[in-house]
Ligand code: MN
């Protein structure tokens with residue numbers, strides 16, 4: 001049966017048929033050349049959408065994109081929000097950004113930043129137009145799913161020492177066992193001093209792991225639903241097995257680990273209660289595929305959008321004042337004073353615009369925000385979970401999402417037609433290749449971004465990002481060309497003189 005399609009041809013079988021058809025026509029090129037298009041062919045060209053792989057559109061793009069992604073790879077080695085902020089601030093300073101001074105009236109071209117508690121960041125470039133005409137905001141998040149330590153993490157069982165964890169964000173728990181883990185974070189010691197922890201990233205470092213049951217004994221385990229194959233309380237990280245040499249001590253392995261922690265970091269067991277520590281996959285980001293056209297790594301949701309927007313912020317020559325936001329806490333609902341469901345950003349913007357004698361509410365209603373976050377890439381292995389005409393695909397460019405959410409469009413900013421129209425005009429003018437994508441099939445699940453918290457401030461907001469395979473897994477995959485297109489999209493948004 002032939003479906004009447006009004007949308008793009010997305011079926012892989014259809015695509016291969018199309019290309020063989022094309023090859024056939026090309027072989028007949030001598031007969032066809034010069035012939036006018038049929039009325040139907042002309043209408044098809046004028047009226048219908050046609051998707052092209054970025055590599056077909058521009059075969060030279062991969063080289064440019066790969067160059068761009070070398071910087072992204074090193075950015076990805078920052079695996080927590082704190083590490084991203086610590087990495088980004090010196091970069092900003094080297095590019096002429098100073099720390100924001102409240103009450104100062106900055107002139108066009110001025111650049112500054114606000115470091116919110118070392119976990120979120122706001123970067124600004126003042127545009128040529130007065131701030132009263134509105135801001136151009138790009139907001140991404142720099143936290144990623146992971147295993148957080150519990151406040152009392154250290155325990156010993158049968159001569160093995162572990163850290164107990166409480167998973168952070170939406171993960172498939174079974175994916176996090178038998179994966180080499182590194183430990184990251186900060187500990188506030190009794191005297192108030194801060195100790196940073198980062199162990200398992202350097203090739204000479206030890207790594208850590210959550211164990212799993214051998215298949216030989218897993219008959220019962222394998223019958224469980226995937227959500228229970230490994231439970232939250234089984235996500236314990238193995239950290240040692242060697243005893244402290246003292247007959248008089250009962251928990252010798254635990255004590256041995258504790259003595260090593262004290263030796264290296266000055267940490268006592270009680271100090272874990274004033275700490276933020278987590279375990280993340282220890283993998284380094286790598287090129288993926290024979291063609292090296294993809295990149296695999298942990299934390300690409302949402303470091304990929306953070307990096308693209310940071311590069312756009314640095315390269316912008318903006319008409320309107322740009323505000324680039326790195327948010328924390330997105331993966332757990334954006335709550336807390338480093339998340340976007342707080343007053344922190346608005347309070348800063350209020351200070352910023354009041355220096356020019358503006359009312360913040362008047363500025364916000366003239367502002368536009370790109371909520372920069374990733375989308376689910378169509379995966380042929382799990383095709384039944386996607387709706388082909390409204391999914392995003394690797395190598396079709398930046399993905400714009402009118403809405404996210406779940407069920408009957410609950411819990412989402414649904415960008416207005418006008419906002420979609422504005423972004424469309426900006427991207428098309430700049431020659432940026434983009435696609436639209438929903439997050440999978442209706443009623444299959446869903447997900448949110450910070451877009452709804454931005455639009456709650458009366459800012460016209462729309463989601464943009466790149467398609468990701470294996471999202472929220474220890475090893476997420478993106479296309480390099482899409483990453484580069486996202487950078488170009490955000491840069492175009494920052495530089496465009498278009499008003500609403
Ligand atoms: Mn995200």
Ligand code: MN
Pocket residue numbers: 301331472
């Ligand atoms: Mn996420």
